[in-house]
Amino acid sequence: MVLVVVGRLVGEAMVRIGQPSIMGQIIGGLLLGPSVFGLLLPDAQATLFPSLDTQKAMTDAVAQLGILFLLLLAGMETDLALALRLRRAAAGVSITGIVVPFALGFALGELMPASLLPDPDARLVTSLFLGTALSISSVKIVASVVREMDFMRRNVGQLIVASAIIDDTVGWVIIAVTFSLAQSGAVDMMTLAQSVIGTIAFMAFSFTVGRRIVFEIIRWTNDKFKSDLPVLSAIIAIMGAMAIVTNAIGVHTVLGAFVAGILVGQSPILTRQIEGQLRALTTALFMPVFFGLTGLHTDLSVLADPSVLLLALGLILIASIGKFGGAFAGAKIGGFSNAEAMALGCGMNARGSTEVIVATIGLSVGVLDERLFSVIVAMAVVTTMAMPPTLRWALARLPMREDEKGRLELEAFEEKSFMSKFERILLAIDHSASSELAARVAGHFAAIRKMPVTVLNIVDEEPMPPKDDETLTADIAIETDQVASRIKSSAENAAEIQSEKDEESKIGDIHISVKNKDGDLADVLAESSEKGHDMLFVGMEPTSGESGSGYSDRLKVMVTAFEGTTAIVTSRGVVPKEDKDLRMLVPVSGTQRSMKAAEFAMVIAKATGAAITAVSFREPSQATSMPRVSDSNNSHAAAFEQLDQIATFYDVKIEKVVQHGTSPELAILAHARRGRFNLIILGVSPRAGKTFSYGAIADTLVETADRSVVLVET
Numbered sequence: 001m002v003l004v005v006v007g008r009l010v011g012e013a014m015v016r017i018g019q020p021s022i023m024g025q026i027i028g029g030l031l032l033g034p035s036v037f038g039l040l041l042p043d044a045q046a047t048l049f050p051s052l053d054t055q056k057a058m059t060d061a062v063a064q065l066g067i068l069f070l071l072l073l074a075g076m077e078t079d080l081a082l083a084l085r086l087r088r089a090a091a092g093v094s095i096t097g098i099v100v101p102f103a104l105g106f107a108l109g110e111l112m113p114a115s116l117l118p119d120p121d122a123r124l125v126t127s128l129f130l131g132t133a134l135s136i137s138s139v140k141i142v143a144s145v146v147r148e149m150d151f152m153r154r155n156v157g158q159l160i161v162a163s164a165i166i167d168d169t170v171g172w173v174i175i176a177v178t179f180s181l182a183q184s185g186a187v188d189m190m191t192l193a194q195s196v197i198g199t200i201a202f203m204a205f206s207f208t209v210g211r212r213i214v215f216e217i218i219r220w221t222n223d224k225f226k227s228d229l230p231v232l233s234a235i236i237a238i239m240g241a242m243a244i245v246t247n248a249i250g251v252h253t254v255l256g257a258f259v260a261g262i263l264v265g266q267s268p269i270l271t272r273q274i275e276g277q278l279r280a281l282t283t284a285l286f287m288p289v290f291f292g293l294t295g296l297h298t299d300l301s302v303l304a305d306p307s308v309l310l311l312a313l314g315l316i317l318i319a320s321i322g323k324f325g326g327a328f329a330g331a332k333i334g335g336f337s338n339a340e341a342m343a344l345g346c347g348m349n350a351r352g353s354t355e356v357i358v359a360t361i362g363l364s365v366g367v368l369d370e371r372l373f374s375v376i377v378a379m380a381v382v383t384t385m386a387m388p389p390t391l392r393w394a395l396a397r398l399p400m401r402e403d404e405k406g407r408l409e410l411e412a413f414e415e416k417s418f419m420s421k422f423e424r425i426l427l428a429i430d431h432s433a434s435s436e437l438a439a440r441v442a443g444h445f446a447a448i449r450k451m452p453v454t455v456l457n458i459v460d461e462e463p464m465p466p467k468d469d470e471t472l473t474a475d476i477a478i479e480t481d482q483v484a485s486r487i488k489s490s491a492e493n494a495a496e497i498q499s500e501k502d503e504e505s506k507i508g509d510i511h512i513s514v515k516n517k518d519g520d521l522a523d524v525l526a527e528s529s530e531k532g533h534d535m536l537f538v539g540m541e542p543t544s545g546e547s548g549s550g551y552s553d554r555l556k557v558m559v560t561a562f563e564g565t566t567a568i569v570t571s572r573g574v575v576p577k578e579d580k581d582l583r584m585l586v587p588v589s590g591t592q593r594s595m596k597a598a599e600f601a602m603v604i605a606k607a608t609g610a611a612i613t614a615v616s617f618r619e620p621s622q623a624t625s626m627p628r629v630s631d632s633n634n635s636h637a638a639a640f641e642q643l644d645q646i647a648t649f650y651d652v653k654i655e656k657v658v659q660h661g662t663s664p665e666l667a668i669l670a671h672a673r674r675g676r677f678n679l680i681i682l683g684v685s686p687r688a689g690k691t692f693s694y695g696a697i698a699d700t701l702v703e704t705a706d707r708s709v710v711l712v713e714t
Contacts, residue, residue: 003032004292008024009024012024019388026377029297032048070282072282075262075263076265094164097163097330097348099135100323105130108318119366137167142347156344157395160343175358214263231273239260243260268451297370300378302375316382327348339398342394349390355377355380418599424452427483428539429539430540432539433541435539438567441537443487443489443510446491457516457517493579521561534564537567538555544703555568570705573707583677584679584680585671586680587668588614593714596712596714611655613656616659643656657671665700679709684712684714
């Protein structure tokens, strides 16, 4: 409890002076350890932290869990897409930034006096640990400072973080292999081959089959379990299993935890909630205890020995020059300016938590003693505390490029966009023509927005033609599988279209699951909302009530029970077989509701290459003409300008038309017929009152339209 409280208080003080809170937790441990508290009040320090086996076993258990949770969280925060997008430049910076300090650290270990080595016979392994400790950057520290400086989306900021990600990933592999050498005590080719081959096989399996397995475990646990926080338990089990596997192949458990974090972070559902839960547990308990214990085990009094002090100063100097010089050289080779290379060199020079974990592992296996451990921790503290002010200075000198400005505007739109908040689709079907169209649309979103889809069969809500139970069940199962296949087909077509536009564009796996309604429909939909489904596509007939007016009772129940956003798909008239032949009409006004519907339509347009037209209506008295494109001087300019921003973001073309008419709903239908549009997409919101309604325009379209309509709740 003392470690938690002191770590939190000193961490808060560090944050207030512009330093990472982790430094406060390490410094808190240093203050409580033999360096300060033990020096001033040795009896009190020994009473508070007794050297009993039971006490050591308890704190070591928490510390070991802390390492695993830290690496799990670091993996979840690792943006592989960013690293892959900037792989050439980042790999160049990362490779030189690893090789140069690693070589210097290794040379230091080889030239170090034998009196400073814990085991002169294991000099090689100690040298490897020193090289590793000097060569890896702490992606957590780097990312936090870059984010704080509002440079996360700038070119250099992205490159710094991407390089740190590669550093971290390569570093944990190096640590894992070095650990296996440390266990054997010498370089044994069989042991080395087993470690390297085992690591490669583990990584290859994890990022292919393992990725799918992890997602299915998370999805199945989330959907099937009724108890609290089952997904969190599943993730901890995944982390533990992967840590055990890496331990079994002779490398350290940290690699398994780190890779587990990457796979969990790439899961397309519940990532925000999961990360928040894990971050809370890790930040509040495991981090202050682990880093506090690190400081507690560090005895800075060893620096009173001139040889050890000289070693510490040399290590800090070599670490800083090696990392800065390596990253700077890599940036210059990559064609970056001096100012950009300077920022990269400063940004990569933070060791932080990574070096502390390396030092802890080295101490635990005996390749480091208390002196070297304390020296490495001191180096980690100094380089990490020097990094934020130097990086702030370097970044402040970088002007913004024009291409950066345009990209940042698009990314700012992404943060505010209507579609960016959705993670998981629920598709409710009754095997009607509307179900077929809804499945096609859902497939487009699954591809473009990378959203998993759950197909919910609601067919038994309505009376079916007489059939024996077995035949009926078999038919429903076949039809449900056909809907799932239709979703996948639409998604694959979207992927093909995107690959034609951009060779590097990859949609990835399309996750589709099927379930039958196993209870009251309202209860099933409410539970689905709780399980992370936040967008409901309804493909069912009839949409209208029995009297031909209003909405069907079943639809009212579904819309009311589902807590997320609903898109009601109604198939009418002739629906083209090919997605590219869709012609979408989106009525727009100055309201956010219509802009959100337009964005919904543009996702479909991006996925299919289909035509999309936005039409804005005004009263005849206000209309002097009917231009085909927007005029910057007319009243529709603001709405059309916003449409252009959305279209630019999705890289689609949109035709903008101004029409006039006394009745908007009739004008929409008339324009749809004249332009041969086959899909009308309208933004709606439920109206207050006893009667369920989306307003006169939407209600009239659903009742009278002779072509397909999608009502998007916004």
